[in-house]
Amino acid sequence: MQKILAILGPTATGKTDFGIYLAQKYNGEIVSCDSRQVYKGLDIGSGKMPNISSKFKIKNSKWEIDGIDIWMLDVADPKIQYSVKDYIDKASKVIEEIILRDKLPIVVGGTGLYFKALTEGLDYLDLPIDKSARKRYERFSLVKLQEKLKNSYPKKWRDLNNSERHNKRRLIRHLEILTMNPYKDKSSSPNSKPPSYDILKIGLTVPRPVLNSRIDDRLDARLNVGLLKEVEGLYKNGLSEDRLKSLGLEYGVLIDVVTQKISEKVAVDILKIKIHQFAKRQMTWFKKDQEIIWFDITSQDYQIKLENMVSSWYH
RNA sequence: CCAGAGGUGGCAGAGUGGUCAAUUGCACUAGACUGUAAAUCUAGCGGGUUUUCCCUACGAAGGUUCAAAUCCUUCCCUCUGGA
Numbered sequence: 001m002q003k004i005l006a007i008l009g010p011t012a013t014g015k016t017d018f019g020i021y022l023a024q025k026y027n028g029e030i031v032s033c034d035s036r037q038v039y040k041g042l043d044i045g046s047g048k049m050p051n052i053s054s055k056f057k058i059k060n061s062k063w064e065i066d067g068i069d070i071w072m073l074d075v076a077d078p079k080i081q082y083s084v085k086d087y088i089d090k091a092s093k094v095i096e097e098i099i100l101r102d103k104l105p106i107v108v109g110g111t112g113l114y115f116k117a118l119t120e121g122l123d124y125l126d127l128p129i130d131k132s133a134r135k136r137y138e139r140f141s142l143v144k145l146q147e148k149l150k151n152s153y154p155k156k157w158r159d160l161n162n163s164e165r166h167n168k169r170r171l172i173r174h175l176e177i178l179t180m181n182p183y184k185d186k187s188s189s190p191n192s193k194p195p196s197y198d199i200l201k202i203g204l205t206v207p208r209p210v211l212n213s214r215i216d217d218r219l220d221a222r223l224n225v226g227l228l229k230e231v232e233g234l235y236k237n238g239l240s241e242d243r244l245k246s247l248g249l250e251y252g253v254l255i256d257v258v259t260q261k262i263s264e265k266v267a268v269d270i271l272k273i274k275i276h277q278f279a280k281r282q283m284t285w286f287k288k289d290q291e292i293i294w295f296d297i298t299s300q301d302y303q304i305k306l307e308n309m310v311s312s313w314y315h
Numbered sequence: 316c317c318a319g320a321g322g323u324g325g326c327a328g329a330g331u332g333g334u335c336a337a338u339u340g341c342a343c344u345a346g347a348c349u350g351u352a353a354a355u356c357u358a359g360c361g362g363g364u365u366u367u368c369c370c371u372a373c374g375a376a377g378g379u380u381c382a383a384a385u386c387c388u389u390c391c392c393u394c395u396g397g398a
Contacts, residue, residue, distance in 0.1 A: 011353080036353060046353085083350045113352050122349050129350060163347040163357035170348070170355070177350090248353035273342075278353055284346065 019108035033109025045250035112285035
């Protein structure tokens, strides 16, 4: 069975660096699994930029760091919302191509849903976004959305947990799906199963306090190399405030500095907290995947142990 | 030194005699999540193995009252204005 290596985990654990290292060692190519790195122009903030010590070049939107090809970067226009569907369509092709080149695909990233969709498939992925339905439902109150779903699709409503029932955005999507009536249309495929691979899932982790301070340091470093300018540039290039907000974290918070709503100092404090919380959410997601083998990067010899594991899997 | 304002849970900030272990926001903890996922959402959040119960708590110490974060006295501290 074709092998794929995956390096997962929360932000700021050095996934990319380690991925590049392993790619060099095992003749691999990297497939980024990151919902923000897909966008052109989100470079510093999304963590695309390599270390100063690394050599990198970009040709035709294709990145190469220290001689290693990195895929799924700059594949989307930041003005336009990207989706899981877009990601797996493209990334699965990229993986096939790497395999045809007789190289090892190394999926590196922290976007859990994308990774899951890529490796396990997702039901009803062929149901597109219905913009008009979405627009219509967005004006509804939470209660109204709940009533509507309860009445028109009681089975779905019953299946939802408390958290989901209060999630306006999710409620809207369920309603949106309903208007497409996929369950009557036998031609729509319930599941898009990807080919089955032999995937070694490596998880990189650190004790939370350490993680938090790594996040803080990294943010300071990114600020020093022009993160704020990057956000300002995107804004001047026509990304709306709302769009930047929806991009989240550095983009969502720093835009308020660009538009002079808050000071940089305040923004940085807020941002650090938000990234801590984000890292926590990533952990919550990945913890559920029992197949991930975790390595604490602050523990001794983790690198050796990890490499041993990879090489015995890879042969 | 005088005059005003004020000291509430990790922080901000409500509450001005009982329904207050104390609204709310933030932080924090745990979690959910099948086309926005760096998004969106839920729960918990003083302590206690008996939980419609007990203890400790609204600057400190006393007091009034059946009952106080809320009223009174003194003290300590902070801020603003005047010397």
